[in-house]
Amino acid sequence: MNQLKDRLEKKLDHLRRGELLYYKAEKSEDVYAFCFLNKSAELKIADLMTYGGPLSLLVSDQSEICQSREIIEDCTVLPCEFTPQGLINVFNNQSETEDRVLLRVVKNHDILENLSVEGRIVEFASNVEGDEHCLIYTKIYNKVNVDSSLLLNEEDVSLSRFFNPRLIEMTGMTELDLQQGSFKLYSFYSEIDARYHWAFVCDEKKEEKKTPLVRIESECLTGHVFGSLLCDCGDQLSKGLEEIKEYGYGALVYLRQEGRGIGLKAKLDAYYLQQFHGMDTVDANIAVGMPEDARDYLIGAQIINYLKFEPLKLLTNNPAKITGLNRYGLSVEQQVSHIIPPSKHNKRYLDTKRDRMGHRI
Structure with missing residues (x-):
């Protein structure tokens, strides 16, 4: 309850x-x-x-x-x-x-x-x-x-x-074949930010009474679409879908909060400061007038509530996501690590996540 x-x-x-x-x-x-x-x-x-x-x-x-x-x-x-x-x-x-x-x-x-x-x-x-x-x-x-x-x-x-039933609406569902396998793709419209968000759901092993494995993924155009090597977002998305499919029961909830919630323009401004002024991602966000992390997990919690995926295992290295779901009363039974090996391009980025943002990597 x-x-x-x-x-x-x-x-x-x-x-x-x-x-x-x-x-x-x-x-x-x-x-x-x-x-x-x-x-x-x-x-x-x-x-x-x-x-x-x-x-x-x-x-x-x-x-x-x-x-x-x-x-x-x-x-x-x-x-x-x-x-x-x-x-x-x-x-x-x-x-x-x-x-x-x-x-x-x-x-x-x-x-x-x-x-x-x-x-x-x-x-x-x-x-x-x-x-x-x-x-x-x-x-x-x-x-x-x-x-x-x-x-x-x-x-x-x-x-x-x-x-609040007026703030989130499930607007459609379809079957979707991805490289990682077949998923049910749910679309949700949120009155909170006037955007569509998605959930990639796998329920092949629902009958086994498993605790669902859930990952909350925040939008990253540069990493998810264009394959930027400056972050690990592309690999996080791909591996997240792969692990949920292998587990057999859960969802990847895709939230439209680009650049940890600061938006694409501010994120690119922060990229510039990192590349040409030697700042890390935290200092660069602050320098462009943004918080180091502006994300909120309310919409993710609403989607998880709709899917009835609670209690849950959360696929994340970021304790702030657990805190964000706990705030709305959702029970996270276990944090499941989601480690992506660093490369020469994103090592500093991952080090900053660990040293300054508390990620368990």
């Missing part, structure tokens, strides 16, 4: 049932209470009114309340009788009272970058499948004791992306 998923699912189940959840704002002591606005929310709305702050409605711009109106701004004042039923009537454009309620709108296209309280609450609520929801929320001014198991923070919202 994925303990992270289990813990956050309990909070989501609470929200699904129409109960109140709470969010603690980043870098402050402010706490907000919220719940879905529906026909059964009358008692919860009454509870919200005891917290001392004004109530507001909160939606993404994909909500029906936005689609049914010609003009909706980020903050829109709507006529509303300030009762539970009056709040619900806002959706039907039936309210003709002189009272007003504030509608806060979070743009769907930037929800993953919107670090406001409203953005975080809407994103977490998006884990609940179904039509776009409307939330009602308020800042808590009166002193109350909040159950810690119902209190969210920024880290909870970020980690919940692991199992």
Whole structure:
């Protein structure tokens, strides 16, 4: 059982049932209470009114309340009788009272970058499948004791992306014959980076109840496609597929994060500094204004979760990949070494991996 998923699912189940959840704002002591606005929310709305702050409605711009109106701004004042039923009537454009309620709108296209309280609450609520929801929320001014198991923070919202059904989609599968043998190739589209990622799956020995062998491979155009000798990426990819095929059960997950996540242009700039200024790969990345390793393994974890390859053996020399999967609650039972003999072209590169990045080679 994925303990992270289990813990956050309990909070989501609470929200699904129409109960109140709470969010603690980043870098402050402010706490907000919220719940879905529906026909059964009358008692919860009454509870919200005891917290001392004004109530507001909160939606993404994909909500029906936005689609049914010609003009909706980020903050829109709507006529509303300030009762539970009056709040619900806002959706039907039936309210003709002189009272007003504030509608806060979070743009769907930037929800993953919107670090406001409203953005975080809407994103977490998006884990609940179904039509776009409307939330009602308020800042808590009166002193109350909040159950810690119902209190969210920024880290909870970020980690919940692991199992958010709206963020990853399996877009197709085909049989593929490679030099290393036959694989099932799965294609996935990620809303997180708006890219396609792939999984080369072998399940010939699934019936033997083996722990799946998984490798996470990050895109390297120069090494994987053009055969650059400055890194070991081409050999890593080829050998990874070969070892998974020989083992008979597992996957090579191919993530589109070129140059340890810094992108092709920055990677080539870093190459120049290595070749003509004597820098190693770590110093060169930093010199071009990038981190030494900008990769994140969320999308890889989502794909592994989709394939139900957990617990798993991870084919890697890089402990950071294990840490990256553990962050999302995935269980790595064993690290399997993936050693590529050095050449005169990539020896310094591999030495830097070992000495400065902690790779076990």
